[in-house]
Amino acid sequence: MSMKRIMKAFGLFVFFVGGLAAQTRLASTEPASVSAIAIPPASGDVYAGADRCRSCHKAEFTQYSKTKHATLDLHAKESVTGCEMCHGGGKAHADAEEAAHGDEAKETAAAKLIFSFQGNPKKNSERCMQCHQSSRDQKEFGRSTHLQHGVGCNECHATHLVVANTAAAKLRIPQEDFFSVPQVAEENRWLHNSLLKKQQPELCFSCHGNIRAAFALPVHHKVPEGLMKCTDCHETHGNSNRATLRQSGWETCTQCHAEKRGPFVFEHSAVKVEGCTACHTPHGSVNRMLLARREERFLCLSCHVNPFGINVPHSRLSFQERGDCTRCHSVIHGSNFDPNFLH
Ligand code: HEC
Ligand code: HEC
Ligand code: HEC
Ligand code: HEC
Ligand code: HEC
Ligand code: HEC
Ligand code: HEC
Ligand code: HEC
Ligand code: HEC
Ligand code: HEC
Numbered sequence: 001m002s003m004k005r006i007m008k009a010f011g012l013f014v015f016f017v018g019g020l021a022a023q024t025r026l027a028s029t030e031p032a033s034v035s036a037i038a039i040p041p042a043s044g045d046v047y048a049g050a051d052r053c054r055s056c057h058k059a060e061f062t063q064y065s066k067t068k069h070a071t072l073d074l075h076a077k078e079s080v081t082g083c084e085m086c087h088g089g090g091k092a093h094a095d096a097e098e099a100a101h102g103d104e105a106k107e108t109a110a111a112k113l114i115f116s117f118q119g120n121p122k123k124n125s126e127r128c129m130q131c132h133q134s135s136r137d138q139k140e141f142g143r144s145t146h147l148q149h150g151v152g153c154n155e156c157h158a159t160h161l162v163v164a165n166t167a168a169a170k171l172r173i174p175q176e177d178f179f180s181v182p183q184v185a186e187e188n189r190w191l192h193n194s195l196l197k198k199q200q201p202e203l204c205f206s207c208h209g210n211i212r213a214a215f216a217l218p219v220h221h222k223v224p225e226g227l228m229k230c231t232d233c234h235e236t237h238g239n240s241n242r243a244t245l246r247q248s249g250w251e252t253c254t255q256c257h258a259e260k261r262g263p264f265v266f267e268h269s270a271v272k273v274e275g276c277t278a279c280h281t282p283h284g285s286v287n288r289m290l291l292a293r294r295e296e297r298f299l300c301l302s303c304h305v306n307p308f309g310i311n312v313p314h315s316r317l318s319f320q321e322r323g324d325c326t327r328c329h330s331v332i333h334g335s336n337f338d339p340n341f342l343h
Contacts (some may be wrong), residue, residue: 036072037131038079046089063160064101086127088115121152128153137237139285144238158197161190200229250275264334271333296324
């Protein structure tokens with residue numbers, strides 16, 4: 001255990017003891033994002049070591065070396081480290097590539113001797129989940145909608161971001177020149193942005209075209225402008241909430257719109273039971289206030305088919321012809337004073 005980790009564990013302990021004094025804060029204690037788990041080496045002489053990989057895969061080695069994965073505090077004898085902790089033993093591949101002496105057919109055959117994340121998304125993700133299963137964020141991934149639809153970790157994350165040098169690739173020159181490191185700005189973004197292949201929302205839009213369209217509508221949460229992220233509302237790694245929203249119930253929305261949370265003496269059960277999306281479209285809309293209907297009255301009348309109670313001034317005021325119901329029912333999310341949300 002490194003000193004850093006011991007300090008982290010100690011910090012958690014202090015926090016825990018503090019938590020006993022202030023019970024309410026305990027719930028916010030989160031487990032460490034991920035711990036470095038030793039991967040027991042396979043038997044036999046199957047490993048080549050990262051230095052050999054470097055001799056042919058310079059770009060990948062350079063990029064990998066900049067990430068936190070390269071600094072994992074594991075001891076070679078107890079655990080596989082470096083390239084092979086993800087790609088598995090690479091000695092057979094390295095030997096065969098060397099023996100190929102540039103022969104294209106032999107090289108291609110040799111490439112099949114190493115795990116290269118090109119097949120089954122579940123198998124790909126399992127490589128990462130050897131270690132990434134201790135955190136709240138990734139432990140649900142095995143059951144996530146994304147994985148069930150064939151989207152594995154490496155669709156969103158690049159553990160060594162390299163760019164294909166297509167012109168050179170056509171000329172069929174040695175492997176080390178196929179790929180090169182990306183522009184400095186892009187590389188900095190990647191290293192400080194959870195190793196994501198692209199930044200949000202472009203990453204998400206590349207598959208979710210219909211969501212891009214929703215955010216292009218005139219009224220929208222400011223995600224395309226970069227003031228908010230998809231992951232402010234969604235947990236991309238999966239959880240059991242509807243649409244993998246970050247929080248259960250409508251807490252996802254009320255963490256920012258706190259004044260809508262209540263509790264109110266008089267709750268509008270549309271808000272409490274059906275929830276925010278009974279009346280609002282979360283991504284984007286042509287309607288003001290992200291309302292689900294252009295004319296607010298019709299939104300209300302879709303549930304309140306007949307608000308003509310004997311004491312209600314509605315018909316006299318010919319309310320149904322024009323105007324918004326919230327002219328009078330002005331605190332529509334709930335009230336502490338009036339059962340009809342008039343004030
Ligand atoms: C002697 C040079 C050489 C060494 C050493 C070497 N490789 Fe390769 N590797 C290649 C070549 C060449 C290719 C591309 C083959 C092709 O598809 O044409 C390749 C392809 C790959 C691929 C992609 C496979 C695919 O199906 O596209 C991975 C992953 C890989 N190497 C990982 C490694 C790792 C990890 C190591 C160290 C354990 C390593 N290589 C050592 C030459 C080498
Ligand atoms: C943390 C896991 C991880 C480590 C460590 C790792 N790789 Fe990879 N590697 C991947 C994944 C995932 C892919 C698939 C690329 C993708 O889906 O974008 C890949 C793809 C590759 C490829 C195929 C071509 C490419 O670049 O996309 C090569 C070659 C390769 N890795 C070499 C290496 C070498 C050499 C090292 C060590 C310096 C290394 N990898 C370390 C996860 C890893
Ligand atoms: C041997 C265990 C191990 C494997 C295998 C592994 N990781 Fe990690 N990963 C870690 C640890 C430990 C950290 C945290 C490092 C730290 O914070 O010091 C980490 C950090 C990360 C980070 C955050 C990096 C950052 O800069 O914030 C991402 C993203 C990540 N891993 C993705 C992946 C993906 C994708 C794979 C599979 C292709 C993978 N990891 C495979 C152990 C592993
Ligand atoms: C659909 C895209 C997507 C997939 C699939 C995905 N991630 Fe992520 N991951 C993200 C995004 C986006 C973030 C950044 C979240 C943020 O900034 O709020 C992230 C953050 C992370 C982090 C850093 C934050 C943390 O939890 O410590 C790690 C580590 C990580 N992912 C690992 C993984 C692993 C391992 C897998 C597969 C088991 C995976 N991810 C699958 C999109 C994805
Ligand atoms: C490689 C393609 C791909 C990428 C990248 C991607 N997704 Fe997805 N996502 C899918 C697929 C496929 C589904 C399942 C079918 C559907 O609902 O469209 C899905 C489903 C979802 C769902 C619905 C989950 C549910 O349980 O109903 C949400 C929310 C989501 N993605 C958010 C995101 C966010 C946020 C990002 C960016 C961080 C992202 N996705 C990136 C492919 C992708
Ligand atoms: C303000 C919070 C919020 C933001 C930001 C947000 N979403 Fe959503 N998203 C929701 C809610 C709420 C639902 C559930 C809608 C429902 O069930 O009626 C949802 C549903 C989804 C779904 C599944 C249903 C569908 O409409 O296809 C996908 C996929 C999705 N969001 C992707 C994204 C992507 C991609 C981004 C970023 C570009 C994003 N969301 C940003 C709140 C948000
Ligand atoms: C990360 C904070 C955040 C979250 C989470 C969030 N919102 Fe918002 N919301 C904002 C901000 C900031 C604005 C106002 C600025 C703007 O126009 O984007 C806003 C505006 C709105 C508006 C008014 C739009 C207008 O035209 O004035 C509605 C309605 C709304 N949000 C509903 C929701 C719902 C429903 C959810 C949950 C699905 C949600 N919000 C989640 C930050 C958030
Ligand atoms: C019964 C329908 C309904 C439900 C359910 C509902 N809203 Fe609203 N909301 C409205 C109407 C109508 C307006 C416009 C009020 C006006 O015109 O003054 C509005 C306006 C807003 C606004 C912008 C104006 C303001 O008051 O700040 C935000 C933000 C908002 N709602 C958030 C939410 C959140 C968060 C939820 C879920 C907790 C929610 N709404 C549930 C009907 C609803
Ligand atoms: C998704 C359905 C739904 C929508 C949309 C909706 N409501 Fe309601 N509303 C209800 C329910 C359910 C009750 C509780 C009725 C009860 O307890 O008998 C309620 C209660 C009320 C009450 C309190 C009086 C009563 O009958 O208890 C008023 C006033 C009201 N709604 C006004 C509105 C207005 C104005 C709108 C449009 C901005 C609106 N509602 C939209 C479902 C809805
Ligand atoms: C001019 C003001 C005004 C407008 C506009 C208005 N209301 Fe009302 N509404 C009232 C008042 C005042 C009461 C309560 C009377 C009482 O004290 O019992 C009421 C009561 C209600 C009630 C509870 C009684 C019942 O009949 O169930 C509902 C539901 C309701 N309104 C829905 C609506 C809807 C839907 C609209 C828009 C189509 C609307 N109101 C527009 C003033 C108005």
